[in-house]
Amino acid sequence: MNNTILDTLTGMFFTVDDPDGSYGTGQVIRLAAEGIYFVRFDGNEVTLPLELVSIGEMLQTTEEEFKLWRFFDTIEERDKWIEWLDAPSKPRVISLVKPIK
Numbered sequence: 175m176n177n178t179i180l181d182t183l184t185g186m187f188f189t190v191d192d193p194d195g196s197y198g199t200g201q202v203i204r205l206a207a208e209g210i211y212f213v214r215f216d217g218n219e220v221t222l223p224l225e226l227v228s229i230g231e232m233l234q235t236t237e238e239e240f241k242l243w244r245f246f247d248t249i250e251e252r253d254k255w256i257e258w259l260d261a262p263s264k265p266r267v268i269s270l271v272k273p274i275k
Contacts, residue, residue: 183211186246187247188252191240197259199216201213210229211229213227
């Protein structure tokens with residue numbers, strides 16, 4: 175029997191959506207036990223302490239089936255996602271008037 179625990183999340187960066195429409199960011203620090211990870215959320219001015227998060231929490235979705243947690247290999251990938259997420263949407267103008275020939 176193989177007792178090795180598969181660890182694929184250590185070192186990954188993440189965003190997690192909050193119910194109020196905002197989001198938090200951080201990094202998965204290391205495996206604490208099978209299915210439970212130490213994560214560190216990014217703080218504004220000080221480094222926040224580690225928190226324990228289960229795989230079940232990381233797999234949660236909204237009522238509309240959108241994932242709450244998104245994982246990225248690098249901080250640059252995460253920052254690119256955040257930049258896209260925070261960018262204002264560009265309005266599109268659609269003419270409802272049929273052109274006359």
